[in-house]
Amino acid sequence: MSKELRFLVVDDFSTMRRIVRNLLKESGFVDADEAEDGVVALQKLRSSNFDFVVSDINMPNMNGFQLLGEIKKDEKLKHLPVLMVTAEARKEDIVLAAQQGAAGYIVKPFTKATLEDKVNHILTKMGLK
């Protein structure tokens, strides 16, 4: 079941989007789309169906915190798990993300095992795996 989940990878750096997509693919999650910032991500989330969002924080136009806020106040999207994958290492940012409803927080640079572990943990917790 989890292998059919659809992911949205949000990051302003194309290299990082590609890395995350490839890692998800290696973990069996082959269905993934990309967005370069929060604005594009919201458009995609509202016009198509996704099951999981992996988002950076520091992005132009709309950052990850703003995207998370928009997702959580949208009735149709608020159920979506949002995993933050970011270079922001300040403790207050980590706490803020959790308070705003992020399902997990990964600090860059990260390993394949960390991403796999967090995604699986969230999916298990949500009964999606």
Place this chain on the structure above:
Amino acid sequence: MSTESAPTPTAISSAEVHQQLGALTRQLHDSLTGLGLAAKVKDWAGELPDAKSRLSYIARLTGEAAEKVLNSVDQAKAQHDHIAAETRRIGALIVKDPVAAVAKGHVMNFINDVEQASRQVDGHLTEIMMAQDFHDLTGQVIARVVNLAATIEDQLVQLLIQTAPPDVAVKAPVAHEPYVPALDGPAVNAKDNPDVVSNQSEVDDLLASLGF
């Protein structure tokens, strides 16, 4: 004949240069203060060591990424060479006596060998891919350093415009506003900063301590 020796030309020049430098410094200080730029210059001075740390961080990260890639390539190549040699050896055994090659387990051993090696090569390819994350991390840091340089440049041009003699026309450059990340970006000195985490386990511990 006078015993008092006249100052040497070098000594005179040094003294004059010193005096002129002093006057220039005073003039610059007065100008900056008059134009309200003294505080900004103080800010730049404060940001320069930070820029230095950020540049060191870039050098370190790119160096580590290159090292990681080269190590992974070395290991993957060694495994590839091993499989290529084994393929030639097994090929020769099969040509010589196909039945014996299978019966004695040479073919099966070779298949297991290939499977193991391809799994290891795949691991090295993933390592090489992960090493490319330096692009994101250094990109964010570079954006901050470029912004600092651009700010200093803009302020210096403003200073030049405001202090230029009336007969010298100085064109104001087109203002540019590069994208500057609003947040902190990668922690370049995580170990010296108690407000930031330095690895994933610290993130997990922090969230767990708060009940998340």
